[in-house]
Amino acid sequence: MTVVGASLAGVYAARELRAQGFDGRLVVVGDEPHRPYDRPPLSKDFLTGRSTEASLALTDPGETAALGADWVLGVRARGLDARGRGVLLGDGRTVRTDGVVIATGASARxxxxxxxxxxxxxxxxxxxxxxxxxxxxxxxxxxxxxxxxxxxxxxxxxxxxxxxxxxxxxxxxxxxxxxxxxxxxxxxxxxxxxxxxxxxxxxxxxxxxxxxxxxxxxxxxxxxxxxxxxxxGIGAVPGTAWLDGSALALRDGVLCDDGCVTALPQVVAVGDVARVGGTRAEHWTSATEQPRVAVRNLLAGRTVESVRSVPYFWSDQYGARIQFAGRRPDGGTVHVTEGSLTDGGPAGSGFLAEYRRDGRTTAVLSVDRPRSFVRARRELARTAGETRAAVV
CATH class of the missing domain: 3.50.50.60 (FAD/NAD(P)-binding domain)
Structure with a gap:
């Protein structure tokens, strides 16, 4: 198996391949020369000097050894063969493989x-x-x-x-x-x-x-x-240029079904590069949650499970933590359920707000209310699961 992309989604995909029983040759290709690292701190603690490069590492030497992967770093992928059984590298090599996880992320616009x-x-x-x-x-x-x-x-x-x-x-x-x-x-x-x-x-x-x-x-x-x-900081462009001319459908990302499976069943996509079920989400949680489902479907050779997580993201700004989960509805309303809008940020105690439509909460937002947010997010996931079960 080959994972193209050595950042967060790629590392999680490599972990899942081993956790789900794949014991064959595993190759991880990354265009940066660095070992996998976490990106969210780059604009925060790393930029201000409160964290070091060592603290960004996503894997330690013990885990790296346990994965037993061949790491091909500092080399770009330049193509995928027509059947998805070979990854062409920028240095002229071709990695022959039984399956591919595309995790090439996005680049700054x-x-x-x-x-x-x-x-x-x-x-x-x-x-x-x-x-x-x-x-x-x-x-x-x-x-x-x-x-x-x-x-x-x-x-x-x-x-x-x-x-x-x-x-x-x-x-x-x-x-x-x-x-x-x-x-x-x-x-x-x-x-x-x-x-x-x-x-x-x-x-x-x-x-x-x-x-x-x-x-x-x-x-x-x-x-x-x-x-x-x-x-x-005007957004990002999904890393799909290397896939031009392949059999995959590309439209602001790699088009996948609800299980991260592309037009080729032996090729899945995860993270910032993947448009899963019509949505491309550039969030840490997507990169960490999609690989489990994607790898299960890759090993099965077909879609046997769909991604069912509730979208979540957070941001730290000016001493305040902003957290959001769910999907903001068109034509819905927003209600502050704890605190006050004047309490946001370091000078106040924060607030919790719920987005609602047709009497149902579809998203929650908090500023500096982490405990309340955890409860609200958990309830949101529970009701979302019940709604999906009712539809099925």
Missing amino acids: RLPGDALAGVHALRTLDDARALRDELAEGPRRVVVVGGGFVGAETASSCASLGHHVTVVEAAPLPLAAQLGPEMAAVCAALHERGGVRLLTGTGVARLHAVTGAVTGVELSDGRVLPADTVVV
């Missing part, structure tokens, strides 16, 4: 013309190293383009290090698509509490530079923001 000194993405360990080193040079004017979770976390980290930070978000409110306008407004207020300037409803027209280094960000409304450092 870039701005046109952003190949300038001082302009950073934050997706990989090398990205985080470069940004951390630059921030350590002294106070800087930092412009973060994109107010999503990575952008907000990076802005929070930069502000905590004493830099002057501005966040630019093209939408009227950051995170409105995920949280809805009312809750997004509450989370947007965290920027102000953290001393960060938030500019919404405007995009980036171009970057200004002198001798190859960024000096400013020109907005679509004509304003120019002085900048020593620019961090681009």
